Amino acid sequence: MQDLARVDEIIRTYEGERTPLIYILKDVQNEYGYLSDVVLTEVAKKVDIPLSEIYGVATFYSLFTTKPKGKYIIRCCNNASCHVNNSKEVLQKIREYLGLEMNETTSCGTFTLELTSCLGLCAVAPVMMINDEVYGNLTPEKAVAILKDYKMKGQANA
Numbered sequence: 001m002q003d004l005a006r007v008d009e010i011i012r013t014y015e016g017e018r019t020p021l022i023y024i025l026k027d028v029q030n031e032y033g034y035l036s037d038v039v040l041t042e043v044a045k046k047v048d049i050p051l052s053e054i055y056g057v058a059t060f061y062s063l064f065t066t067k068p069k070g071k072y073i074i075r076c077c078n079n080a081s082c083h084v085n086n087s088k089e090v091l092q093k094i095r096e097y098l099g100l101e102m103n104e105t106t107s108c109g110t111f112t113l114e115l116t117s118c119l120g121l122c123a124v125a126p127v128m129m130i131n132d133e134v135y136g137n138l139t140p141e142k143a144v145a146i147l148k149d150y151k152m153k154g155q156a157n158a
């Protein structure tokens with residue numbers, strides 16, 4: 001059972017604001033990692049907005065997720081510069097190595113795979129980010145070697 005006490009505390013920090021729902025959801029997601037059904041139901045109850053409306057906001061904006069994400073979020077760029085520098089092959093190799101489609105999370109909860117728009121690092125394309133770390137000049141082999149390091153790190157910290 002999820003502890004929902006923080007939902008109430010977060011909502012209280014926005015009391016008196018005009019349209020705080022998006023800020024509330026952002027803070028709640030930061031607190032709980034994602035917006036579960038239970039958490040969204042609690043938000044709807046506390047702010048007195050229909051749950052369907054809350055779901056509408058939570059599923060419309062890409063910054064929100066209603067599913068748990070992995071410990072390491074891999075964001076692969078496939079925009080123009082990365083694309084012409086073989087990001088497609090890099091991405092394919094990552095998908096094969098992890099056994100994931102886009103926006104999926106490994107069953108062990110270690111990795112989530114996503115696409116991202118240009119990271120502003122086209123000079124070192126193709127590029128991926130893992131959480132806050134950036135990796136450029138990728139090849140399929142280099143990308144897998146990086147993921148192997150993260151896998152070991154994830155197991156060591158488990």
Ligand code: FES
Pocket residue numbers: 077078079080081082083117118119120121122125126127
């Ligand atoms: S296009 Fe990928 S970093 Fe710019």
